[in-house]
Structure formats: structure tokens, C-alpha cells
Amino acid sequence: MTALACPMLYQTHTPHPPLVDFVNVFWLYQGSVLPHAKERLLPTGTVELVINLREDTLRIYDPQHHDQFQRFPGSLVCGPHSEFFVIDTASQDLILGVHFKPGGAFPFFNLPADELHNMHVSLDTLWGTEAGYLRERLLAAATPEAKFSTLEQVLLAQAARPLARHPAVALLLKELQNGSYARPIGNIIEQIGLSRRRFIQLFRAEVGLTPKLFGRVQRFQEVLHRIGSGQPLDWADIALTCGYFDQAHFIHDFQSFSGLNPTTYLARRSKHLNHVPLYD
Numbered sequence: 001m002t003a004l005a006c007p008m009l010y011q012t013h014t015p016h017p018p019l020v021d022f023v024n025v026f027w028l029y030q031g032s033v034l035p036h037a038k039e040r041l042l043p044t045g046t047v048e049l050v051i052n053l054r055e056d057t058l059r060i061y062d063p064q065h066h067d068q069f070q071r072f073p074g075s076l077v078c079g080p081h082s083e084f085f086v087i088d089t090a091s092q093d094l095i096l097g098v099h100f101k102p103g104g105a106f107p108f109f110n111l112p113a114d115e116l117h118n119m120h121v122s123l124d125t126l127w128g129t130e131a132g133y134l135r136e137r138l139l140a141a142a143t144p145e146a147k148f149s150t151l152e153q154v155l156l157a158q159a160a161r162p163l164a165r166h167p168a169v170a171l172l173l174k175e176l177q178n179g180s181y182a183r184p185i186g187n188i189i190e191q192i193g194l195s196r197r198r199f200i201q202l203f204r205a206e207v208g209l210t211p212k213l214f215g216r217v218q219r220f221q222e223v224l225h226r227i228g229s230g231q232p233l234d235w236a237d238i239a240l241t242c243g244y245f246d247q248a249h250f251i252h253d254f255q256s257f258s259g260l261n262p263t264t265y266l267a268r269r270s271k272h273l274n275h276v277p278l279y280d
Contacts, residue, residue, distance in 0.1 A: 008032060013148040018163045019155060022104035026148045028096045034089040036277040038066060042224070042258050043081040044274060045209055045217035047105035047116065049098040049123065051075045051135055052091050060120050061086035063259065066278065075123035075131045077109070079116025080208030082217055084259050086278065096138060096147060098155070102173055102214070103165060103207040110160040113208035127158060168192045168199055169206050176215050185211045219243060220257045223250075224273040227266060235262060 009030040015023050024046075038061060052058050052074035062068040063086055074091075106113045109126050123131035134154050141147040165173075175188050189199050189211070203211050219242050226238055239250035254262050260276070268276050 009144075011144045013145070015148075015152050015155075019152060022101055022107060022163060023155070024099045024101045024104070026096070026098055026151055028144050028147060029092065030094045032093065034092070034277075036089060036279050038086050038088050038278040039270075040084050040086055040259065040276040040278055041081075042084050042220075042274040042276065043217055044221060045080050045082065045207070045214050046102050047080055047100045047113070047208070048078040049076075049100075049105075050078060051096045051123075051138060052094070053096055053135075053139060054094040055091065056135070058091055059088050061088065070120070072120060073122045073124060073131075075135050077105075077116065077121045077123055077126060079119040079121065080105075080113060080214075081118050082209055082213050083118055083257065085120075096151075098151060102177065102218075103169060106206045106208075107159050107161040107163050108155055112205040114204040117208050130154070130158065165206060166202050168194055169203050172199075172203065172211055173207070176211075176218050185215055216253060217257065220253060223254065223262075227262075227269070228273045233266070 009028065011028045013026040014020060015026060040063075050058065056074035058072045058074055058076050059069045060072065063084060066086060069088075103113070105116075109116070111126070123134070127134075134150075137150050137154070138147050141150050171192060172185070172188055186196070189196055192199060194202070200210055203209075203214075207214055209217065222242050223238055226242075227233065235250070236247050239247045242250070244250040244253065251261060254260070254265070258265055258276070260268070265276065270277055
């Protein structure tokens with residue numbers, strides 16, 4: 001069992017309304033040094049705000065060349081991803097984050113969400129000096145509860161748009177999150193009353209991915225949760241249940257999002273379904 005399976009502290013907080021409609025959870029992790037130096041993070045199609053409270057730096061590694069990396073300040077926006085990326089574990093021993101709901105981040109950053117697709121952007125690029133002030137306030141907050149309260153206050157103050165989704169986007173998100181993988185997205189769009197082109201434009205601006213790509217990522221996430229359920233695994237049954245054409249389609253999609261085939265993922269996975277240790 002790795003150190004990640006038994007963290008010294010992992011605390012979460014569900015924000016109050018109206019933030020709860022846009023933020024899934026605030027989280028704070030404090031743990032010991034892990035036995036592996038890097039982790040592969042799998043795509044969720046959502047946005048994450050990550051703040052390193054130990055040192056003011058974060059590193060994101062090239063997925064194919066793990067000796068190459070980008071260095072960012074310690075407050076980082078991880079845009080909606082449809083491909084995996086690689087982080088180090090040395091900067092993860094005291095870290096705080098905001099896990100936005102699908103399409104939940106767009107009110108807080110004054111740009112279309114699709115401009116952050118598969119991107120990592122320093123928070124000060126988006127918020128200017130407020131990013132540094134936020135980190136200072138979080139460091140000064142004495143308890144996890146005080147840190148979460150600070151996050152709530154700052155997010156509400158930084159909202160650049162009204163805290164409301166376009167109803168058409170909200171409808172499709174609900175459909176996809178309810179497991180409507182096998183139903184053609186075009187059929188759902190026809191019920192919305194907008195042209196296909198206009199709806200895709202709206203969806204990308206709020207969510208960051210096209211409806212089809214977001215649906216594929218959500219289906220991939222459903223597969224990971226089924227793997228992590230502890231139930232006996234039947235790959236053919238998982239492929240059928242999650243709406244893949246066949247097992248070959250399932251394996252191809254799994255590899256395109258994770259860089260691993262399902263059996264390799266199963267052998268390497270950690271307790272956290274989207275974190276896969278790298279030993280290189």
C-alpha cells in the first residue's frame with residue numbers, strides 16, 4: 001500500500017449556494033513523500049484549480065518525455081482535459097484544490113472554457129495580482145475550515161459572469177451525466193431548439209469540450225468507476241453497458257484517454273482512480 005492510500009490528512013468541503021451548483025468539492029491534501037516520483041493524471045473533462053501551499057511552484061511533465069517539464073507558479077488552473085498529463089509528487093505534500101463540476105468553471109474566468117482545453121495556465125494569468133493575494137490569505141488561514149471559507153469568499157468575488165448556466169447546456173450535461181452514452185447526441189440536440197452549430201458553440205464556451213468529446217470522457221470515467229467498484233470485471237460486459245460498439249472500440253477509447261490498455265491500468269492503478277503512479 002502506498003502512502004497515498006493512507007494520507008496524513010485529506011479533507012473536503014462542499015461549498016454553500018450558489019457555489020455548490022458550480023463547484024463539486026474543495027479539497028485539502030497533506031501527506032508524506034510518495035514512493036513514486038511522478039503520476040499520470042487521467043482526463044475528467046472538468047476544470048481544477050490547484051494551489052501548492054508548501055512552495056510557490058508546480059511542475060507539469062511532457063507525457064512522452066518525463067525528463068521535460070513546464071514550471072508554473074504555485075496557483076494553477078488545469079483546464080478541461082481529454083488527454084492525460086503527468087505531474088510530480090514532490091509538490092503534492094501540502095496542496096489545496098477546487099474541483100469544479102462539468103461546465104462549472106466558466107463564470108470565474110473571463111474567457112471561453114474551450115481556450116483552456118488540454119491547457120495548464122497560471123492563475124495570475126487569469127486573475128492578475130488577486131492570485132497572489134489568494135495564496136497569501138490561504139497560507140494565513142489557520143485551519144482547513146478557514147482555508148475553505150477563504151476560497152468561497154474569493155470565488156464569489158471573482159465571478160466574472162452571472163452564476164447561471166445556459167439552459168440548453170445544463171440539459172445536455174444532465175443527460176450525459178445520467179449515462180445517456182448510447183443515445184446519439186444529435187438526437188438530444190434536436191430536442192433543445194437551437195441549431196447544432198450554435199449549441200456546440202455554447203457548449204464549448206461553457207464546458208470546454210464539444211458535446212461528443214465530453215460524452216466520451218464521461219463514458220471513460222464511468223468505466224474507471226466500474227473498475228474501482230470492487231466487483232468482478234468482465235471487459236465485454238463493461239464495454240456493452242457503457243455504450244461501446246464492441247470490445248475493440250472500448251479498448252481504443254480507453255487507450256486514447258489514458259495511454260494505457262485496461263489491463264495495464266488495472267495493474268498500476270492507485271486508490272485514486274485518476275492517479276496512476278509512474279516508476280521511471
